Amino acid sequence: MQHSDQSGKQQSSQAPGSLAERAVAAGVAFTKDVAAARALRSPEGVEALRLSYLGRKGQVTALLEDLRTCSKEDRPAAGKAVNVLKQSIEREIEALKGEAGAWLVAAKLAATPLDIHLPVEPWVPQGSLHPVTLIRREILGEFRRMGFTVYDGPEIDYDFYNFSSLNMPADHPARDMQDTFYISEQEHLLLRTHTSNIQIHCLLNEKPPLRIVAPGRVFRVDSDPTHTPMFHQVEAFVIDRGITFAHMKGTIDAFMKAVFGSSMKTRLRPSFFPFVEPGAELDLQCVHCSGKGCRLCKQTGWLEVGGCGMIHPNVFEAVDYDSDAYTGFAFGFGIDRMAMLKYKLDDLRTLFEGSHDFLGHFPIFT
Numbered sequence: 120m121q122h123s124d125q126s127g128k129q130q131s132s133q134a135p136g137s138l139a140e141r142a143v144a145a146g147v148a149f150t151k152d153v154a155a156a157r158a159l160r161s162p163e164g165v166e167a168l169r170l171s172y173l174g175r176k177g178q179v180t181a182l183l184e185d186l187r188t189c190s191k192e193d194r195p196a197a198g199k200a201v202n203v204l205k206q207s208i209e210r211e212i213e214a215l216k217g218e219a220g221a222w223l224v225a226a227k228l229a230a231t232p233l234d235i236h237l238p239v240e241p242w243v244p245q246g247s248l249h250p251v252t253l254i255r256r257e258i259l260g261e262f263r264r265m266g267f268t269v270y271d272g273p274e275i276d277y278d279f280y281n282f283s284s285l286n287m288p289a290d291h292p293a294r295d296m297q298d299t300f301y302i303s304e305q306e307h308l309l310l311r312t313h314t315s316n317i318q319i320h321c322l323l324n325e326k327p328p329l330r331i332v333a334p335g336r337v338f339r340v341d342s343d344p345t346h347t348p349m350f351h352q353v354e355a356f357v358i359d360r361g362i363t364f365a366h367m368k369g370t371i372d373a374f375m376k377a378v379f380g381s382s383m384k385t386r387l388r389p390s391f392f393p394f395v396e397p398g399a400e401l402d403l404q405c406v407h408c409s410g411k412g413c414r415l416c417k418q419t420g421w422l423e424v425g426g427c428g429m430i431h432p433n434v435f436e437a438v439d440y441d442s443d444a445y446t447g448f449a450f451g452f453g454i455d456r457m458a459m460l461k462y463k464l465d466d467l468r469t470l471f472e473g474s475h476d477f478l479g480h481f482p483i484f485t
């Protein structure tokens with residue numbers, strides 16, 4: 120037999136107890152559900168939780184509907200309980216929504232670990248240093264170790280610095296030996312034919328004692344397998360009281376040994392250059408046959424690499440130095456020629472053709 124309520128009051132069929140008690144029970148259940156949602160860290164779980172309490176068929180919505188059928192005396196307490204519950208659930212759901220954003224980020228980071236590396240590119244050519252740059256750096260490095268200072272000068276210069284101050288006056292036959300690119304004959308401007316112009320600039324600007332190395336580009340009207348219109352020279356000079364030919368020979372020998380190895384031999388042969396007296400050709404033992412004789416050295420065992428000598432008194436006089444007080448030596452050679460010998464190259468022109476295949480053999484750094 121079905122139980123009938125004798126009081127005649129309508130009671131909710133969904134749950135026993137008063138509305139206020141059901142609100143408290145719903146609050147307790149909600150607290151458990153929130154803990155479960157936090158443990159799962161699921162944004163979808165938060166939404167499901169919201170629907171199950173605040174949705175159209177949610178528990179709080181059902182309690183609110185039941186308020187309408189609640190007795191008048193119960194209604195104030197029940198209404199207050201349900202509203203407090205609703206507000207606290209709303210606040211908690213909002214807080215959970217905020218946390219859910221952080222859960223999403225954390226989940227993404229955990230799923231695909233952040234890779235801070237740049238994507239690996241397939242190997243691409245990195246370029247390399249030109250052999251002339253490599254040998255120039257090495258040459259200047261050795262001179263610095265010997266206490267020399269690097270000095271620079273202009274590539275376009277006046278006749279005075281390139282010729283006349285170097286004991287080559289206007290009618291000197293030595294000028295015919297060097298076919299010169301003149302820029303303006305009236306203004307006596309030209310492309311320097313050697314780095315010796317730097318010597319004059321330095322002598323005019325500095326005071327002895329001087330220990331200078333001067334590298335740079337030089338220009339001559341010349342083009343064949345062993346000559347290019349532009350090439351690189353380096354010149355070293357020392358000026359002080361009491362400098363002798365022996366100092367020069369020792370410096371040249373030490374320098375060549377530093378660049379080509381301790382077994383390298385050098386040789387000086389008497390020769391003429393207008394700006395030195397006495398002057399000498401500077402020969403290096405053949406790097407291909409070590410002095411035994413081969414095609415490169417024409418079976419002599421020696422290779423001519425540059426010139427040297429004691430600075431001519433006329434050069435000192437051109438720059439107002441006391442040639443009785445000071446003496447000095449100078450020697451110079453082609454940087455390109457040194458690169459050919461050091462890296463065993465056959466043709467000077469390969470240095471200036473810009474072929475990637477050729478230049479790629481040289482390192483990027485030194």
Ligand SMILES: [Zn+2]
Pocket residue numbers: 405406407408409410411412413414415416417418420421
């Ligand atoms: Zn040889």
